[in-house]
Amino acid sequence: MAGTGIAHLRAADASLMRVDDLTVEFRRRGSTVHAVSGISIDVLEGETLGLVGESGCGKSTTGRAIVQLPRPSSGSVTFRGRQLTTLSNREMRKLRPSLQMIYQDPISSLNPCHTVGEIVGEPLKVWGSDKDSRQAKVDDVLRAVGLDPQTARGKYPKEFSGGQCQRICIARALILDPKLLICDEPVSALDVSVQAQILNLLEDMKARYGLTMVFIAHDLAVVKNISDRVVVMYLGKLCEVGPPDELYAAPAHPYTEALLSAIPEVDVDSPKARPKLLTGEVASSTDPPSGCRFRTRCPRAEPRCAEEEPMMRPLEADENRFVACHFPLVAAKQVSSAS
Amino acid sequence: MGFSQRKGDEYVMGGSAEPLLEVADLTIEFPVASGRLRAVDSVSLTLDAGKTLGIVGESGSGKSVLTRSIMGLTPGRSTRKRGTVTFKGQQLTSLAPKQLRRLRGNEIAIVMQDPMTSLNPVVRIGRQITEVLRFRGGMSRADAKQRAVELLESVGISNAPQRLHRYPHEFSGGMRQRVVIAMAIACEPALLLADEPTTALDVTTQAQILQLLEDQQRERHMAMILVTHDLGVVATRTDRTAVMYAGQIVEVAPTRTLLRSMKMPYTEALLQSMPKLSDPSHTRLNTIPGAPPDLRSIPAGCRFAPRCPYAQDKCRQELPPLIAAETSDHLYRCWFPIGSGVPKRPAVSLAGEAG
Numbered sequence: 230m231a232g233t234g235i236a237h238l239r240a241a242d243a244s245l246m247r248v249d250d251l252t253v254e255f256r257r258r259g260s261t262v263h264a265v266s267g268i269s270i271d272v273l274e275g276e277t278l279g280l281v282g283e284s285g286c287g288k289s290t291t292g293r294a295i296v297q298l299p300r301p302s303s304g305s306v307t308f309r310g311r312q313l314t315t316l317s318n319r320e321m322r323k324l325r326p327s328l329q330m331i332y333q334d335p336i337s338s339l340n341p342c343h344t345v346g347e348i349v350g351e352p353l354k355v356w357g358s359d360k361d362s363r364q365a366k367v368d369d370v371l372r373a374v375g376l377d378p379q380t381a382r383g384k385y386p387k388e389f390s391g392g393q394c395q396r397i398c399i400a401r402a403l404i405l406d407p408k409l410l411i412c413d414e415p416v417s418a419l420d421v422s423v424q425a426q427i428l429n430l431l432e433d434m435k436a437r438y439g440l441t442m443v444f445i446a447h448d449l450a451v452v453k454n455i456s457d458r459v460v461v462m463y464l465g466k467l468c469e470v471g472p473p474d475e476l477y478a479a480p481a482h483p484y485t486e487a488l489l490s491a492i493p494e495v496d497v498d499s500p501k502a503r504p505k506l507l508t509g510e511v512a513s514s515t516d517p518p519s520g521c522r523f524r525t526r527c528p529r530a531e532p533r534c535a536e537e538e539p540m541m542r543p544l545e546a547d548e549n550r551f552v553a554c555h556f557p558l559v560a561a562k563q564v565s566s567a568s
Numbered sequence: 569m570g571f572s573q574r575k576g577d578e579y580v581m582g583g584s585a586e587p588l589l590e591v592a593d594l595t596i597e598f599p600v601a602s603g604r605l606r607a608v609d610s611v612s613l614t615l616d617a618g619k620t621l622g623i624v625g626e627s628g629s630g631k632s633v634l635t636r637s638i639m640g641l642t643p644g645r646s647t648r649k650r651g652t653v654t655f656k657g658q659q660l661t662s663l664a665p666k667q668l669r670r671l672r673g674n675e676i677a678i679v680m681q682d683p684m685t686s687l688n689p690v691v692r693i694g695r696q697i698t699e700v701l702r703f704r705g706g707m708s709r710a711d712a713k714q715r716a717v718e719l720l721e722s723v724g725i726s727n728a729p730q731r732l733h734r735y736p737h738e739f740s741g742g743m744r745q746r747v748v749i750a751m752a753i754a755c756e757p758a759l760l761l762a763d764e765p766t767t768a769l770d771v772t773t774q775a776q777i778l779q780l781l782e783d784q785q786r787e788r789h790m791a792m793i794l795v796t797h798d799l800g801v802v803a804t805r806t807d808r809t810a811v812m813y814a815g816q817i818v819e820v821a822p823t824r825t826l827l828r829s830m831k832m833p834y835t836e837a838l839l840q841s842m843p844k845l846s847d848p849s850h851t852r853l854n855t856i857p858g859a860p861p862d863l864r865s866i867p868a869g870c871r872f873a874p875r876c877p878y879a880q881d882k883c884r885q886e887l888p889p890l891i892a893a894e895t896s897d898h899l900y901r902c903w904f905p906i907g908s909g910v911p912k913r914p915a916v917s918l919a920g921e922a923g
Contacts (some may be wrong), residue, residue, distance in 0.1 A: 255614065258624060267784075269713060283770035283771065283772060284741070284770050293923065329842065340835070390859055391627075392859075403617060417781075420626040420627050420628060420797060421626070421797065421798075421838060421841050421842050422837065422838065422841045422856040424841070424843075424854045425841035425842075425843070425855040425856075427855055428843065429852060429853055429855060431851075432850070447770060447771065448771075448843075449844040450773070450842070450845050451843055453843065453845060453847075453849050454843040454847070454849060454850065454851060454853065455847060455849070455850070457849070472849075473849040474848050475847055482697070486774060488771060489845070490775075491771045491772045491775035492771055492800065492845060493774075493775070493798065493800035493801050493804060493805075494800055494803065494845070495799045495800045495803045495827060495839060495842065495844075496803075496844075496846070498919055506772075506775055506779060507772045507776075510740055510742065510743070510773075511740075521909065534821035535832060
């Protein structure tokens with residue numbers, strides 16, 4: 230297989246959603262953009278999976294490919310035992326209530342000409358619930374996200390701040406009782422104090438509505454705070470997978486280490502050494518490097534990295550952590566046959 | 569560099585008698601439909617040559633308006649301004665637009681958040697850099713081109729002679745910001761204003777750009793004002809930091825002092841609401857309840873009082889002045905600062921915190 234392996238996947242019947250060998254390519258001016266190249270991820274029921282990486286690493290594309298918008302170029306997405314990639318548009322539509330998304334910019338995700346009551350109630354209207362039960366449900370979910378239904382219902386999005394608009398987006402996503410919520414950079418456009426409110430709210434909503442989440446963000450501290458399992462991506466491939474506390478304490482992939490060391494730390498009492506700066510820029514996704522895609526910027530790269538693509542393999546000391554690197558910072562098991 | 573509450577009790581650091589930049593009691597108001605919006609309210613600060621001042625605040629705190637007004641870039645004629653900005657002994661606030669123009673680029677330069685919108689998309693970057701040099705520096709075409717190549721190399725762009733012929737869209741975000749920095753330092757300004765220079769960039773690129781700004785600053789002995797919403801960005805890269813809230817400076821101190829022994833509850837709340845890498849996952853974040861006040865109708869008393877866990881009756885009635893802490897270079901605007909023994913009210917941890 231030409232992916233980065235599947236060693237990190239768990240038993241197929243245990244996962245709520247599973248992505249196998251997902252590839253998304255776009256045509257652009259005669260060349261092909263390899264946005265996501267053969268990645269596999271899975272999410273267990275009730276788990277929050279954090280996807281983290283820099284612009285262009287394919288994390289948002291992965292999130293959108295899960296809900297088949299647009300459909301991936303190849304690979305499969307399995308949700309509650311059903312292969313989404315083979316479903317017709319009509320069948321896919323029937324599943325959409327249980328797969329909801331929230332986006333980065335809460336203000337542009339809301340129709341400025343509709344009242345909050347209409348916006349939050351619209352999914353119910355689309356799925357044919359009657360007016361009275363709709364009203365009660367809208368009030369319920371608005372209250373759950375911390376807005377007063379009496380005052381909020383009749384107002385327009387422009388009358389709310391960015392943080393409140395994100396609450397409205399969350400309410401709209403939750404009203405159909407989804408199983409899987411995909412959050413694409415939901416707090417990147419918000420101030421830190423509001424960001425904290427929304428992160429806490431998402432944790433509360435997860436508990437209250439029994440959600441499973443895929444949380445996509447570029448901010449490592451945010452991803453650590455909310456995730457049960459973290460996936461680090463670079464240029465359309467997976468670098469490292471593991472539980473956040475262990476992964477952040479001792480990163481195994483050189484890219485994860487570089488990302489962590491680039492974060493400016495507030496803690497003045499234990500100032501870390503000046504970050505090891507990554508040199509250069511992310512390579513082009515129209516012509517990605519051979520072998521390991523990170524090798525062009527990697528301080529540990531050797532000739533083997535250009536020739537052979539590293540496969541995902543478990544760490545020696547921790548069976549729950551996986552790394553796709555020939556020369557990881559933490560010892561990993563050798564995989565006998567990488568097919 | 570120092571900071572003064574009002575003229576007379578100036579605090580000067582670094583021994584120079586006259587600061588490079590002095591902002592005294594600056595207030596800026598914009599007309600809005602329902603009256604006037606006071607974006608900056610009685611802000612005073614001083615900055616010495618070669619030093620870095622961080623300005624931290626959330627959206628709407630007035631940090632960008634303050635920075636722009638130092639350059640005389642406040643929109644519209646109906647903007648009402650009070651107070652003075654003095655740069656190298658010259659009062660910028662009383663200069664004619666033409667005289668002010670001469671200073672911009674030459675003496676004071678600015679780097680803004682979005683490098684794509686600060687570059688002209690239809691002009692090759694070579695011409696955009698040489699334009700500055702020829703117009704401001706009065707160089708010949710050939711000299712300007714030579715200098716542009718040097719500048720691009722000094723900001724870490726390889727193949728500079730070829731890159732001069734490229735358009736902004738052919739560069740990545742980080743590279744574009746390097747070009748903007750090259751333009752800003754082209755005329756060796758004494759003061760560089762960096763308004764959220766890395767907010768639009770990835771974290772590894774952010775580290776590169778912050779390092780570049782620091783290197784250039786040291787090399788050229790520039791003073792810099794670094795405006796950001798991220799306390800992490802100012803922590804290791806500034807000499808002093810001012811925290812702004814609702815148009816006012818609410819605390820200012822040497823950066824280490826500020827982060828170690830802050831006095832203002834807002835500074836504490838801001839710091840605590842940031843998720844930390846050292847905390848285990850699923851750590852409940854401290855939030856600041858409520859929202860900042862409406863700058864069109866500012867309530868009496870301390871502006872942070874409605875959201876402050878330490879607030880007392882006095883806070884809601886009387887606006888605290890900037891008070892000096894034990895060390896006179898640390899000023900804060902609070903009646904009951906942290907450590908004064910006023911009990912902290914537990915935060916109401918409901919989803920019902922209005923965002």
